[in-house]
Each structure stands twice: as C-alpha cells, then as structure tokens.
Amino acid sequence: MGVVVFYTKTVRISASTDVLFCSLHELCLDGKSVEMINWQYARIYHETRIKMKTDWKKNTSRFLFSQAISLFGSSLVQYAIMWYITLNTQSGVMMMVSIICGILPTFFLSPFAGVWADRYSRKHLIVIADAGIAVATLALAVIFMLGYRDIWLLFAVSAIRALGTGVQTPAVGAFLPQIVPEDNLTRVNGINNSLQSAITLVSPMVSGVLMSIAAIEVIFFIDVLTAALAIAVMLWLVQVPPHQKALQKQETGYFEDFSTGLSYIRQHRFVLQFFIYAAVFFFLVTPAAFLTPLQVARSFGDQVWRLTAIEIAFSGGMVLGGVLIAAWGGFKNRAYTMTAAAFAIGICTVALGVVPVFWLYLFFMALTGLAIPVFSTPAMVMLQEKVEEDMMGRVFGVYGMISSSVMPLGMLLFGPVSDSVAIEWLLLITGVLVLVQSAFLLFSRTLREAGLPARTG
Secondary structure, three states: OEEEOOOOOEEEOOOOOEEEOOOOOOEEEOHHHHHHHHHHHHHHHHHHHHHHHHOHHHHHHHHHHHHHHHHHHHHHHHHHHHHHHHHHHOOHHHHHHHHHHHHHHHHHHHHHHHHHHHHOOHHHHHHHHHHHHHHHHHHHHHHHHOOOOOHHHHHHHHHHHHHHHHHHHHHHHHHHHHHOOHHHHHHHHHHHHHHHHHHHHHHHHHHHHHHHHOOHHHHHHHHHHHHHHHHHHHHHOOOOOOOHHHHOOOOOOHHHHHHHHHHHHHHOHHHHHHHHHHHHHHHHOHHHHHHHHHHHHHHOOOOHHHHHHHHHHHHHHHHHHHHHHHHHOOOOOHHHHHHHHHHHHHHHHHHHOOOOOHHHHHHHHHHHHHHHHHHHHHHHHHHHHHOOHHHHHHHHHHHHHHHHHHHHHHHHHHHHHOOOOOHHHHHHHHHHHHHHHHHHHHHOHHHHHHOOOOOOO
C-alpha cells in the first residue's frame, strides 16, 4: 500500500473539451493501481500533445500577438519613463539609477525564474508576470493622477517591471518549443524578432507623440489595457497544456533544481561554450550598441534628427533581418549562419569607426541591425532544439542573466574610456575582435555539431 497525492490538472484542448488528469483528493492505492494511473496519465498526456501540435499555427499566432501587444505597451512606458526623467531632472546620475533599476532585478531573478519555468506552467508564469507589471503600472498611474510625481516612484515601478521581465524571459524562451514543431522554430523565432523590432521602431515615435499631447499617466493606462488584452488572449485563446514536469508532483527541492540546472550547463559542452561565446560577443558589441549616439553627436553633429535617424536605421534593419531569417531559414548548420552574421556585425562595426559620411554611416547601421536577428534567431533555435524540455527554463534563465548584464557591465569599461579615447578607435578594435571571435564558431567542433538540425532526412 502506498499513499499518493494527486492534484487537479486540467488542460484546455478545445472550446468544448477538457482533459482531467488526476482526481482532486488524496487516494490510497496499491502498486498495481499506481502503475495503471501512471500509464493512463502518460497516454492522456501524449494524446494531448498530439492534439496541441495539430493546432500549433493557431496557438503560435495567438501567442505572438499576445507578446507583441504586451511588448508595445511596455515599450511605450519604457520610453515615457526615460524621457520624463530626462526632461524633469536633466541628470546623468538619475538616468544611471533608472537604468540600474531596469536591469539589476532581471539579472538577479532570471536564474531563479528559470527554475520556476521548469517546475510550473510557463503559460501561467507569463500571465502572472504580465498581471504583476500591469498592477504596478496602474498603481503608478493613479498616484500620478493624484498629484504625487516623485521620481523615486518611477524607479520603484521600473524595478517591479524588471522583475516581471525576469520571470517572463525564460518562460517565453522555453514556451515556444512547446507549441512549435522543431522544423518551424527558425521561421517562428524570425517572425517574433521582426515583430519585436517593428515595435521597437514604432513605439518611441508613438510614445513621443503621446507625451506631447497628454500626461504621462495616459501612457501608463494604455499599457494596462494592452497587458489586459495580452492576458485575455493567453488565458482563453492560447490552448497549450503545461509541460510534463509541471504536471507532476515535485520530488526535489527548489535549490536542488537550481543546482541541477547549473550542473546541466557545465556538463553539456555546447551549452557552456555557447554561453561563454555569447558573453564575450555581447561585451564586444557594447560600444556599437551604446556609444554610437555619442559618436554621431561628436563627429557628425548633435542634431536630434541624426540621433533619430540612426535608431530608425538600426530598428528598420532588424525588421528586415527578422523577415530574412524567417523566409530563408539560414544554412543547414545553424553555427554557420551565426558565424556569417557575427562576421557581418564585425565588418559593420569596423565600418562605423571609419566612414566619413553620415548617410554611409546610416547604411552600415542598418546592416548591423539586419545581422542581429540573423545571429540571434539560430542561436535561440539551437538551444530550443538541443536542450531537454525539463531543463529549458533553467537554461534560458541563465541566458537571460547573461544577455541582460554583460553589455551594462561593458559600459562600466567603455563608458569612461570613451571620454579619453575616440569612439572610432573603440569601434575599430572591438569590430576586429568580433571578426576574430566569429572564427571560433567555425573551429569549435562542439558548436558545429550542436548547430546541425535536430532532425535530418
């Protein structure tokens, strides 16, 4: 005789069908009955996954729409907060504090959120994070309407929003492989990159227009509405069951799961090598990512239209890059696609350091933006294909920590150096180093093998 505790797990398959996995109460069962229940559970779960995969296009389009509308509202608020602080304080220190509040919570929470993404429903984690951000933003809007406009309130809400981002990032990265067949991951990730880039292109303009004709709290309320719409779509239209580990009773503790995730990364050479490569890559592209506006102001003129132009060129390039990788799919070996993109980024970075004409500068800025999704999409797909489903949240949690921290840390070096060394020289040096690093992907047998498709023939 054994005592087994079962929890209710309901998965929405269609508008009219629910599959009940377990009973609601505690049952005392003998070994034979437990074996039978486990067999039934496995069968039902398998059938559920088959049904889900037949609806993957519908689920994916709804999920991407949900993410896009949520990101649009968040981007409006992000730019609004940045510009409000800039206009009302004109303080570099205040901007630094704002950036820190928007980065550090994500950095510290991402690895823990990765464990949650493996232990619990990723869909529900995304919804909870969106809801938490919306509640904090709504509270801020109400407080501002009442006349309390202290800057520290913006810092606090930025930190809360960063916590939500820290929860969402590994959950979203691990969620897509649940609903998208492996041979379509590149195309879907490419489409997602295009949507995000288009939002990045449009949202600063929309936010600027709104701030010129309305109070900042109006933008806060818009974000709350977009979050509510995104949550509604996720809850009622995205019909995806939790992954298998989330449906099972957790036999291990939280910190044991966390430690297991770190051990997994250390023991799987391609994950470890990729993370090291990514960290170095993010560090080297820091000057191109953060210092180009300052370079333009120093070398070509500090007119606002020039700064706007480079942002539009870069974002427009990213949109085209997302479309390109979605349509093309890249080389058969994803490591080769990443190498070509990294090489292009290195060439463009060097070019940004030497071109004397602003319009040519915009051209290379657009090419840099185009190469970014061509690099990041196959990198994301490689992890999604090769990492076990039950480990995916933890892996993406660590990846989120790396991607959110390395470039800000790089600015601790490159920012002060740029005051004594010409930014052009920084771009030349880092561009050459990116070119050298791109060869690492070609010479690394581990990453070349990881870049091969999961399924061939």
